Amino acid sequence: MATPQPPGRPARRSPRRPPCRAGAVRDAIRALERRRAKEALKLDRLRLSIRQGVAALDRGDYAEVGDEDLDSQLDDLAALAHR
Secondary structure (H helix, E strand, O other): OOOOOOOOOOOOOOOOOOOOHHHHHHHHHHHHHHHHHHHHHHHHHHHHHHHHHHHHHHHOOOOOOOHHHHHHHHHHHHHHHOO
C-alpha cells in the first residue's frame, strides 16, 4: 500500500512529466522534430521571398532612393514592419 504524501509536500511526479527516461527522450525527440519542421517552413518562406524579390529586380520593379531620402524611406519601412 502506498504511503500518503505529507501535507504541503508536492507530489513526486507532475501529470505532464513523463514517467520514465524513455518517455522523456521520446518527448524531446518530438519537440526537436517540431522545431526543425517549423524552421524548415521559415526557410522555405524566406527562399520564396528572395526569389520574388530577385524577380522584381529583374523586371525593374524597384524605386531608386537617393541619400537625402534614405532616412525617411527606412522610417516608412520600419513603420510598415511594426503594423
